Amino acid sequence: MKNRITIKDVAQAADTSVTTVSLILNGKGQRFSKETREKVLYAQQKLGYIPNYFAQSLVGKPNTTIGVIVPDIGNPFFSSFVKGIEDITFQHDIVPLIFDVGEDVSRANYYLQRLTQRTVDGFILAAPSIAQEIVDQTLNKNGIPYVATDQTYLANSSDEVLVDDEKGGHLAIDYLVREGHVRIAMVMPTLETNNLLKRFEGYQNGLVANGISFDERLVFNTEFSRYGGYVIADQILKSDATAIFCVNDDVAIGLYRGLKDSGKKIPDDYSIIGYDDIDWCQFVEPQLTTIHQPVYEMGTKSTDMLLNRINNPKMAHQSYTLDVSLVVRDSTKSMEQGE
Ligand code: RIB
Numbered sequence: 001m002k003n004r005i006t007i008k009d010v011a012q013a014a015d016t017s018v019t020t021v022s023l024i025l026n027g028k029g030q031r032f033s034k035e036t037r038e039k040v041l042y043a044q045q046k047l048g049y050i051p052n053y054f055a056q057s058l059v060g061k062p063n064t065t066i067g068v069i070v071p072d073i074g075n076p077f078f079s080s081f082v083k084g085i086e087d088i089t090f091q092h093d094i095v096p097l098i099f100d101v102g103e104d105v106s107r108a109n110y111y112l113q114r115l116t117q118r119t120v121d122g123f124i125l126a127a128p129s130i131a132q133e134i135v136d137q138t139l140n141k142n143g144i145p146y147v148a149t150d151q152t153y154l155a156n157s158s159d160e161v162l163v164d165d166e167k168g169g170h171l172a173i174d175y176l177v178r179e180g181h182v183r184i185a186m187v188m189p190t191l192e193t194n195n196l197l198k199r200f201e202g203y204q205n206g207l208v209a210n211g212i213s214f215d216e217r218l219v220f221n222t223e224f225s226r227y228g229g230y231v232i233a234d235q236i237l238k239s240d241a242t243a244i245f246c247v248n249d250d251v252a253i254g255l256y257r258g259l260k261d262s263g264k265k266i267p268d269d270y271s272i273i274g275y276d277d278i279d280w281c282q283f284v285e286p287q288l289t290t291i292h293q294p295v296y297e298m299g300t301k302s303t304d305m306l307l308n309r310i311n312n313p314k315m316a317h318q319s320y321t322l323d324v325s326l327v328v329r330d331s332t333k334s335m336e337q338g339e
Contacts, residue, residue, distance in 0.1 A: 005048060007021055013046065014043040015039070016039065016040065024040045024041070064092070065118075066094060066124065067111065067115040067120045067122075069101055069108060069123065069124070069126065071102055071129070071151055072100065072225075075278075077278055077293075078100075080278070082299060084297060084298065084301075084302075085299040086299075087299075087300060088300050089303060104129055105129045108134070112130070116142060116144060122144060122146055122309065124147050125146055125147070125148050125158075126148075127152060132155060135157065143313070146159070147160060147318075148161075149162070151196075159306070159309055159318040160318075161298055161305060161320050163322045165201075168275060168293070170205055170206040172291055172326070173210065175326055176245065176271060176273065179271065179332055179333070180335030181242050181335060182212055182242075183239075184244070186203045186247070187232055187244060187246045187251050188219060188222075189221065189223065199275065203245055217239065224247070224250075228254060229253060230257050230258040231258065233258025236270075237264070243273070246273065246274050249275060249278045249288060250276075251274070252272055252275075252290070256288075271332035272289070273291070276293050276295065277291070277327055286329070287330045288330075289326075289328050289331045290329070291325070292325045292327045293322075305320065
């Protein structure tokens with residue numbers, strides 16, 4: 001394998017010094033003759049030299065890199081989120097480094113520390129395993145900007161992009177009640193993050209606003225995944241629920257399978273509503289009714305906000321809340337429709 005081309009190779013080929021090459025390649029070469037500048041650029045192109053990130057940082061060229069920490073890149077929700085981020089960073093010649101940490105606190109700490117050591121310019125944090133203490137230790141103490149969104153909740157210390165999760169839960173229940181359901185279950189994850197608890201609050205408020213008492217026997221906790229939805233079916237079958245609001249689409253899709261394996265039909269036996277509006281909703285049978293979250297915008301907005309903060313470190317705290325909406329498809333049935 002060939003050795004990596006270095007700045008020394010370019011200097012040698014252009015018959016000049018490393019400092020001259022460095023200044024010219026970093027846009028600070030106005031003091032040199034046109035001939036020298038052309039010689040350096042020609043040598044760079046001919047050799048295929050790519051300036052080293054760290055060397056460039058030393059001469060002050062803005063090589064912005066941001067760290068993005070998500071809990072589950074396997075969930076299409078986070079793929080759309082990352083797409084939103086990349087569409088903005090690409091426009092600004094910024095490199096996002098993306099990490100999936102699940103619920104693993106030590107992994108989240110590891111990336112926060114390592115990226116901070118590598119002088120990353122800022123972070124977008126969306127995972128529940130990012131603890132306040134480690135953010136205080138690494139980011140707040142070092143004045144490193146970050147935006148908290150989705151499953152990351154950090155009290156009073158960061159910029160944030162929120163989604164109106166309480167409204168999402170409420171919308172789901174209003175719709176099921178309009179369809180004539182009274183025994184409405186909710187499937188929640190065992191790890192209840194702030195945004196998901198807001199969704200749950202919306203579920204409770206929706207019941208009460210519609211004159212239905214909250215019944216904790218209709219709340220089912222499970223692993224936050226398709227598998228979690230699948231295995232919770234057995235318990236739901238033992239309840240008298242006629243409709244189920246799932247904390248996200250992934251869980252709803254798992255539940256579809258669990259109910260199907262027990263010979264149940266959706267929506268004839270159970271009405272189901274998901275949350276997120278991932279593209280899968282339109283490809284499962286029946287198509288899944290859900291609450292739409294503007295996840296792509298969560299990505300673009302978080303990135304815009306972070307760049308704004310990087311450029312204006314002294315600016316006041318930024319907080320932005322995105323709206324949600326109900327998307328009616330085929331997974332619910334009116335109780336009045338009969339068989
Ligand atoms: O599907 C991923 C889920 O986890 C979404 O509902 C999102 O809001 C997150 O918290």
